[in-house]
Amino acid sequence: MTLQLLELNLPTVICLNMIDEAEAKGIIINIDKLSRLLGVPVVTTIAHKGWGLNQLFETTFKMGHKPVKSEFLTFSKDVEQVIQDLIEHIKEKKYSKKLNVTHRFLATKLLENDQHFIDEIKKKDMEFIKAVQGYQLQLEKCRDRSSDEVISSERHHLSMQLYESVVKLSKPKKEIRNYLDSVLMHPVFGYIFLVVIMYLFFNFVFYVGALFEEPLLDFFYKFLPYAEETLGADSLLYHIVSGIVQGLAGGIAIVLPFLFPFLLGLAFLEDTGYLPRVAYLMDTFLHRIGLHGKAIIPLILGYGCTVPAVMATRILESERDRFITSVLTTMIPCAARITIIFGLVAFYLGPKAAIFVFIFNIVVVAIAGKILSNIMPEITPGMILEIPAYHVPSIKILLSKVWLRMKEFIVIAWPLLIIGSVVLSLLKHWNFEGFINQLISPVTLLLGLPVAVGVTLIFGVLRKELSMVMLVQALGATDISTVMSGTQIMTFTIFVLFYVPCVATIAVLIKEIGSKKNYICNYF
Amino acid sequence: MIVSLTDVKAGSKVRVTRIRGGLGIRQRLSCLGIHPGDVMLLQKSGFMRGPVLVNIHGNQVALGRGIATKVLVEVES
Numbered sequence: 001m002t003l004q005l006l007e008l009n010l011p012t013v014i015c016l017n018m019i020d021e022a023e024a025k026g027i028i029i030n031i032d033k034l035s036r037l038l039g040v041p042v043v044t045t046i047a048h049k050g051w052g053l054n055q056l057f058e059t060t061f062k063m064g065h066k067p068v069k070s071e072f073l074t075f076s077k078d079v080e081q082v083i084q085d086l087i088e089h090i091k092e093k094k095y096s097k098k099l100n101v102t103h104r105f106l107a108t109k110l111l112e113n114d115q116h117f118i119d120e121i122k123k124k125d126m127e128f129i130k131a132v133q134g135y136q137l138q139l140e141k142c143r144d145r146s147s148d149e150v151i152s153s154e155r156h157h158l159s160m161q162l163y164e165s166v167v168k169l170s171k172p173k174k175e176i177r178n179y180l181d182s183v184l185m186h187p188v189f190g191y192i193f194l195v196v197i198m199y200l201f202f203n204f205v206f207y208v209g210a211l212f213e214e215p216l217l218d219f220f221y222k223f224l225p226y227a228e229e230t231l232g233a234d235s236l237l238y239h240i241v242s243g244i245v246q247g248l249a250g251g252i253a254i255v256l257p258f259l260f261p262f263l264l265g266l267a268f269l270e271d272t273g274y275l276p277r278v279a280y281l282m283d284t285f286l287h288r289i290g291l292h293g294k295a296i297i298p299l300i301l302g303y304g305c306t307v308p309a310v311m312a313t314r315i316l317e318s319e320r321d322r323f324i325t326s327v328l329t330t331m332i333p334c335a336a337r338i339t340i341i342f343g344l345v346a347f348y349l350g351p352k353a354a355i356f357v358f359i360f361n362i363v364v365v366a367i368a369g370k371i372l373s374n375i376m377p378e379i380t381p382g383m384i385l386e387i388p389a390y391h392v393p394s395i396k397i398l399l400s401k402v403w404l405r406m407k408e409f410i411v412i413a414w415p416l417l418i419i420g421s422v423v424l425s426l427l428k429h430w431n432f433e434g435f436i437n438q439l440i441s442p443v444t445l446l447l448g449l450p451v452a453v454g455v456t457l458i459f460g461v462l463r464k465e466l467s468m469v470m471l472v473q474a475l476g477a478t479d480i481s482t483v484m485s486g487t488q489i490m491t492f493t494i495f496v497l498f499y500v501p502c503v504a505t506i507a508v509l510i511k512e513i514g515s516k517k518n519y520i521c522n523y524f
Numbered sequence: 525m526i527v528s529l530t531d532v533k534a535g536s537k538v539r540v541t542r543i544r545g546g547l548g549i550r551q552r553l554s555c556l557g558i559h560p561g562d563v564m565l566l567q568k569s570g571f572m573r574g575p576v577l578v579n580i581h582g583n584q585v586a587l588g589r590g591i592a593t594k595v596l597v598e599v600e601s
Binding site for chain 2: 148149152153156181185187276279280281283284287292293384385386387388389
């Protein structure tokens with residue numbers, strides 16, 4: 001990689017990060033020698049502790065305007081000859097000036113069959129491409145491999161030479177973390193630990209979340225009667241205000257208390273290096289539904305909030321994988337839907353029924369994944385995943401990561417949440433409920449639910465957790481078991497679980513995968 | 525004897541001889557330091573058709589089944 005950069009002849013400073021890790025592995029690098037051989041300054045840093053960063057900036061600043069000459073970079077004779085010939089050819093045509101790169105860089109890139117540069121030149125000069133193909137053939141003949149392999153192995157050879165001349169190996173320090181993997185990635189114990197860690201993780205999230213949720217909700221709902229008094233219970237203004245307050249409260253009191261510990265815990269798992277190991281462990285299972293291990297991360301996130309989960313699909317390489325995973329995450333119960341499961345099923349039908357709902361959900365997600373990947377039978381690029389060594393994460397980095405992800409939620413989802421609440425309030429104000437109930441009565445009757453439930457389903461599109469609150473209001477009874485049978489509660493919950501995702505999710509889906517596909521998503 | 529990476533027992537040292545498949549796979553593997561001619565240690569072979577875990581130049585890399593079958597290796601004693 002670095003050698004490719006040097007071929008560009010731009011001002012360069014090399015930064016060797018995580019030098020402490022290298023030393024722990026027994027790798028000692030002769031910095032001066034490396035710097036002399038490459039002809040550029042080399043700085044060592046340990047970025048997560050902030051060591052050497054000042055020096056890095058200073059050196060970078062000094063280097064800012066000095067172009068480097070890295071003449072020593074030569075491959076083996078026969079390969080080098082082909083490159084030099086091509087360089088001569090390029091010089092005649094003056095392509096490198098037009099594309100703003102050095103002759104040598106362009107030559108190697110063309111020999112490697114780099115799509116970008118080939119296309120760039122194809123537009124203008126087909127003959128030149130033919131000449132390049134001739135050179136590629138020449139390389140292939142002398143090494144009996146495709147030309148890009150020849151170049152990359154030459155480069156690799158060069159870097160190994162460099163490595164040998166500047167690195168001294170000593171015995172690596174024995175460490176506990178080397179043994180950690182033999183347990184955590186064990187084919188049997190690995191999964192047991194995975195389950196235990198996930199259990200602790202979700203317990204932590206719900207414990208912290210519940211701790212903050214109630215006092216915060218109380219605080220906001222105290223404000224409502226006050227507004228009712230001053231503005232009058234039926235005024236339009238009151239409904240708008242109460243909508244805004246409910247939207248704010250939903251964000252601060254319901255979502256944030258769960259989202260914060262969730263993201264914190266996730267960032268912790270990520271920075272310690274456990275998350276890639278989860279991906280490794282889960283690859284076997286996700287493979288069955290046509291995805292690979294990395295897709296587990298958005299799926300886990302989905303249990304917190306679908307919005308960051310859909311965003312997390314960015315870590316997947318292929319568009320198809322991103323799409324399938326996004327669709328699946330919308331079906332995973334988010335914190336709001338989990339409250340419905342707990343509030344309705346666990347409360348009225350017992351914890352066993354709630355566990356059944358979760359398992360049923362996972363089964364449906366798996367089947368849906370299987371169907372989707374059969375509809376789109378493209379071959380996934382397969383998983384290539386670097387598994388980093390375990391680290392002790394730094395609190396500063398954890399918090400800034402959490403903040404970054406929270407910001408995405410606050411900017412995108414929250415405004416919609418507030419708007420949704422206001423719309424809800426206005427509907428209540430103009431008594432649209434009955435009308436809506438009539439409109440979707442075919443659906444509710446089909447599901448065997450009371451007609452009055454209809455309106456809560458519509459509201460559920462705006463705010464998931466509201467469908468439960470609204471259910472109480474719509475049925476006019478605090479004890480739901482008196483008006484709905486066990487089966488009805490079950491149907492209601494499962495329906496809420498799988499139907500249209502909330503407005504905020506739809507917004508992110510549009511942003512991430514485009515509106516056309518969003519439409520298909522919602523269909524599910 | 526040249527076999528695919530999936531047919532090697534865990535714990536054996538292997539030398540990469542060839543990488544079947546397109547430019548994309550070769551480039552991504554070379555970014556992680558896997559080229560023909562490199563020696564790597566197969567740490568874990570996939571259980572239940574899972575991914576394989578290799579140690580290359582001191583780094584751990586997990587390769588999905590699909591990719592591992594495309595990596596042809598020679599077992600070094």
